[in-house]
Amino acid sequence: MQTKKRRKIYGIILLGVLLFLLSFLFLMPIIWVIGSSFKSAGELFSWPPSLFGRSPSLDNYVKALEEGDFNKYFLNTVFVSIVATVLTVIVNVMSGYAFAKYRFKGQTILFGIVLATLMVPLEVIMIPIFKVIVATNLYNNLWGLIIPAVASPTAVFLVKQYYVGIPDAYMEAARIDGASERNIFLRIMLPLAKPVISVLCIFSFMWRWNDYLWPKLVINSKTKYTIQLALANFSGEYSVDWNSLLAMSVISMIPVILVFVSLQKYIIGGMTAGGIKG
Secondary structure, three states: OOOHHHHHHHHHHHHHHHHHHHHHHHHHHHHHHHHHHOOOOOOOOOOOOOOOOOOOOOHHHHHHHHHHHHHHHHHHHHHHHHHHHHHHHHHHHHHHHHHHHHHOHHHHHHHHHHHHHOOOOOHHHHHHHHHHHHHHOOOOOOOOEEEOOOOOHHHHHHHHHHOOOOOOOOHHHHHHHOOOHHHHHHHHHHHHHHHHHHHHHHHHHHHHHHHHHHHHOOOOOOHHHHHHHHHHEEEEEEOOHHHHHHHHHHHHHHHHHHHHHHHHHHHHHHHHHHHOOO
């Protein structure tokens, strides 16, 4: 009996050590970026290397914010990411809900077409989308970054599959009580979808926040740059301002981390919510 207990304890300790080592392995590049953002230019490539340097300071952050006009790029990216995420959730939650809970003519074919678009790479449809953006006067406009990203076949599929797992009994009971279809969706079915909505918020926010290729095509004016375009500007033809680049990279991580931390409880709750059977 004692031997089994010891083996179990040793197993837990070994697992803990392995998890710690793996966590350290994955987090080390991020830790190194954060530490290097406080170093001076001379210390950045010094040997032997140190995590924070001999005299850590905020000079890199001050320089990037003042000289790099990073505040404007940050606000542009916040606007694009938040508005695109809100619209993405509204459009795709309603679409997925309709596919899951209503029956209409051509439903299967239409949903098949939506799924088929998942197999089409962005590079294939980039030119037609760009022509539409130019034709609708959205070129060099932040809305040109938002509108094409709103309808997402991946999001429709996720929402549809989630709502399929929720019993129709909720809707039938509400109809018996005289609730309208709008109230059934807003007051009953929408709150039940918090886990999948949280996933959509995280994915959409991260996609828009980290997007580089599409803003590079659509945005021409420097005053409308997003963070990723601004970070690319720190790389010149012959030199790279590594100190400012690292400092702004650290700042650009913060919103994504905050969004994930604030919504992760709903994602964990979705593991049990998804077990409901109709």
